Amino acid sequence: MSVEIPDKLYFKIGEVSKLASVAPHVLRFWEGEFNEIQPKRANSNQRLYRRDDVKVILQIKSLLHEQGYTISGARKYLSEQKKVRETLQAVTDSTYLKTIKKELLAVKDMLQEKS
Secondary structure (H helix, E strand, C coil), rough: CCCCCCCEEEEEEHHHHHCCCHHHHHHHHHHCCCCCCCCCCCCCCCCCEHHHHHHHHHHHHHHHHCCCCHHHHHHHHHHHHHHHHHHHHEEEEEEHHHHHHHHHHHHHHHHHHCC
C-alpha cells in the first residue's frame, strides 16, 4: 500500500484520517499508544500532524492491519527500528567525523610544511 502524502507542512486530523483510511478516534487512540506520534496543537487546540507523523501513522496502520501485529508488538517493532536508525546514524557520524579529522590533519601538515 503506497499512499502519496501531499507536500504540506502540517495536516489536520481529518486529512490524516483520509490518507490513512482510519477514523479520527483511531488516530487519537494511537497518539496515546505510540510515542512516535506527537502532533502539535494549534491555538484553536486542533491537532496538526507533521509529515513524519503521517509516515509513522501509515507504518502503524500497516503493522496492525496488514501484518497482524498487536499494539504492543507494533510498539516494540517501532522501538527496535528507532534503535537501529540511531545506531546507523552514530556509525555514519563517526565515519564522517573521522574523515573530517583526517582531512584537517592533512591541511595542518601542509600548513606546517609551508612555514
